[in-house]
Amino acid sequence: MSAPFLSLRDIFAAYGPAEVLFDLSFDLAEGEIAALMGRNGMGKTTTIRSICRLQQLTHGAIHLDGHDITRLDAHEAARLGLGLVPEGRRCFAPLTVEENLVVAARPGHWDLARITELFPRLGERLGQRAGSLSGGEQQMLAIGRALMTNPRLLLLDEATEGLAPLIRQEIWAAIEVVAGGSGLTTLVVDKSLAELRGLARRAIVLEKGRKVFDGAMADLTTDLCERYLGV
Numbered sequence: 001m002s003a004p005f006l007s008l009r010d011i012f013a014a015y016g017p018a019e020v021l022f023d024l025s026f027d028l029a030e031g032e033i034a035a036l037m038g039r040n041g042m043g044k045t046t047t048i049r050s051i052c053r054l055q056q057l058t059h060g061a062i063h064l065d066g067h068d069i070t071r072l073d074a075h076e077a078a079r080l081g082l083g084l085v086p087e088g089r090r091c092f093a094p095l096t097v098e099e100n101l102v103v104a105a106r107p108g109h110w111d112l113a114r115i116t117e118l119f120p121r122l123g124e125r126l127g128q129r130a131g132s133l134s135g136g137e138q139q140m141l142a143i144g145r146a147l148m149t150n151p152r153l154l155l156l157d158e159a160t161e162g163l164a165p166l167i168r169q170e171i172w173a174a175i176e177v178v179a180g181g182s183g184l185t186t187l188v189v190d191k192s193l194a195e196l197r198g199l200a201r202r203a204i205v206l207e208k209g210r211k212v213f214d215g216a217m218a219d220l221t222t223d224l225c226e227r228y229l230g231v
């Protein structure tokens, strides 16, 4: 079997004295789409931030395509192909849509033309300041900005949180095109179970910073969803 594309081994992480991730290990194969799930405060964002090297580990190791990235800083990890769509979007409000998109662009499949084809609303607003966009448009911009780096691993943290149903549908359709259509390795955090089931064949579930399920999405039964996700 080939080596995993992403590998987390025995990860522990803490905020000061408060430990939040405990002995977390999982692998992703190249091209795999996995959902990282769990109720509020279970450690999903901390896991994503750990992979992006925005969160120090107290123990453990992370490898990306054979490179040990455990001690890299976020910029170095990004250069190796990590594309993050962070919780809360974090667009550069004073910059225009186009400036947001090109600021971290790297050559590859995703360029301005392809992003505006994916999100026509962004194409219509290239000269508009990001801070004046709607929440849904800012979310599209955050996804577009991550794609413009032409990542090899895309990490999506709550990409549809707090958005109106129609915009959510638009964003899920785009994620489907990006992840499902292009074979981009993707780890997605979200609370929309139905959409996650449609997108990811694999589910990893955290409870209080520990992995409690790692397997086929189809094996995440109603009982398990009630127990671990409260749905």
Ligand SMILES: Nc1ncnc2c1ncn2[C@@H]1O[C@H](COP(=O)(O)OP(=O)(O)OP(=O)(O)O)[C@@H](O)[C@H]1O
Pocket (backbone or CB within 6 Å): 015, 018, 020, 038, 039, 040, 041, 042, 043, 044, 045, 046, 047
């Ligand atoms: N900056 C911080 N300082 C202290 N504790 C934090 C900080 N960020 C998160 N925590 C705590 O760490 C734990 C894990 O948080 P994390 O954000 O990783 O969970 P999550 O599963 O992503 O939750 P949510 O679904 O609410 O975003 C929680 O108990 C949270 O209160």
